Every structure is written in C-alpha cells, then in structure tokens.
Amino acid sequence: MMGAGEQEGVEDFHSQKAFYEAAAGPLIDQVRKWLTGRGQKFSQAAFVAIERTVELAIEALDLDLETTADPAQLAGALLDRCAQMGYVVCFRPEPHPILGRKMRACIDRKGRIIEIYQVALATLAERLPQELRNLVIPLVISHELFHALAPRCRHSELGAHLFAARVCSSPFFPGLLDAE
Numbered sequence: 727m728m729g730a731g732e733q734e735g736v737e738d739f740h741s742q743k744a745f746y747e748a749a750a751g752p753l754i755d756q757v758r759k760w761l762t763g764r765g766q767k768f769s770q771a772a773f774v775a776i777e778r779t780v781e782l783a784i785e786a787l788d789l790d791l792e793t794t795a796d797p798a799q800l801a802g803a804l805l806d807r808c809a810q811m812g813y814v815v816c817f818r819p820e821p822h823p824i825l826g827r828k829m830r831a832c833i834d835r836k837g838r839i840i841e842i843y844q845v846a847l848a849t850l851a852e853r854l855p856q857e858l859r860n861l862v863i864p865l866v867i868s869h870e871l872f873h874a875l876a877p878r879c880r881h882s883e884l885g886a887h888l889f890a891a892r893v894c895s896s897p898f899f900p901g902l903l904d905a906e
C-alpha cells in the first residue's frame with residue numbers, strides 16, 4: 727500500500743493486472759486509453775503528423791535497431807548516441823528533488839544533461855512482468871532522446887512514448903507505465 731501522497735494522480739495502470747489488461751490490445755487502442763486518461767484527443771490528421779515526426783526522429787537516431795535487439799545492448803547503444811550528441815547521462819540514486827519518486831527522467835537541452843531517477847525506474851519495472859523489465863532503461867533513455875531529437879514536436883509526450891516503443895520494439899505502449 728502506498729502513502730496517500732504517492733497515490734495522487736496515479737492512474738489505473740499501476741497494478742500489474744491492470745497493466746496486462748490495458749496492454750493487451752493493439753497499440754492504437756493503448757494510445758487511446760492513455761490519451762483518455764489524460765483528457766486528450768487527437769484527430770487522425772494530428773496523429774499522422776506525430777507519427778511522421780517519430781519517423782524522422784528514428785532516422786535521425788541512426789541506429790541499426792536490428793543488431794541491438796538485446797535490451798542491455800540497446801541501452802548501451804542509446805547511451806553512446808547520447809554521448810555523440812553531446813549529452814551527459816546521469817543515473818541518480820535519489821528521487822527528483824522537487825517532483826519526487828514519480829519523476830523518471832528529465833532532459834536539460836541547454837545544459838545537455840539527461841538525468842535518470844533510479845527510484846522511479848524501479849517502480850516502473852514493478853509494473854511489468856519479469857520478462858519485460860529489462861526494457862525499462864532503454865525505454866526511458868529513448869524517450870528522453872526523442873526530446874533531444876525532436877525539440878519542436880507539439881505533442882512531445884505522445885511522440886516520445888511512440889518513439890521509445892518503436893526503438894525498443896516494445897510490445898506495449900510505454901505511456902501505460904506513467905504514474906501521472
């Protein structure tokens with residue numbers, strides 16, 4: 727049982743059972759569910775535009791995703807790509823100083839720093855079945871990389887989740903792991 731403070735704003739997906747149910751359908755249904763949870767709607771045209779932005783970001787990422795199918799290898803390749811782009815990636819053992827345990831990661835584009843909060847990653851991993859837990863780190867790194875590659879994306883959270891799903895060949899929409 728979590729404390730009352732931590733439950734604030736947590737969606738239905740926080741139990742593994744709820745996650746399995748939400749993640750069972752096609753990706754587009756999972757995206758709709760996620761958007762509904764956030765009170766957002768997209769026209770078909772807007773969604774196509776976001777997918778195009780994601781496609782361009784994947785081209786800009788320029789990784790051979792076929793040879794990086796192993797999540798640990800993929801995480802390494804993504805970290806190398808961050809370094810090539812001038813980003814320092816810091817894995818922080820303590821929660822985010824202001825936003826706390828729910829904050830997975832953040833990117834400072836000016837300072838070229840990506841911070842990843844390990845406490846939040848552990849929480850994300852708990853929501854996943856064992857065999858998918860090693861996707862958490864590459865999902866989070868690729869999510870932040872999208873913000874670096876497509877800084878002007880108008881729907882950056884949806885774009886970043888779609889990008890991460892594609893890069894990591896995720897069988898589920900990573901937004902379903904959101905705790906906000």
Ligand SMILES: [Zn+2]
Nearest residue numbers: 869882883886
């Ligand atoms: Zn984001």
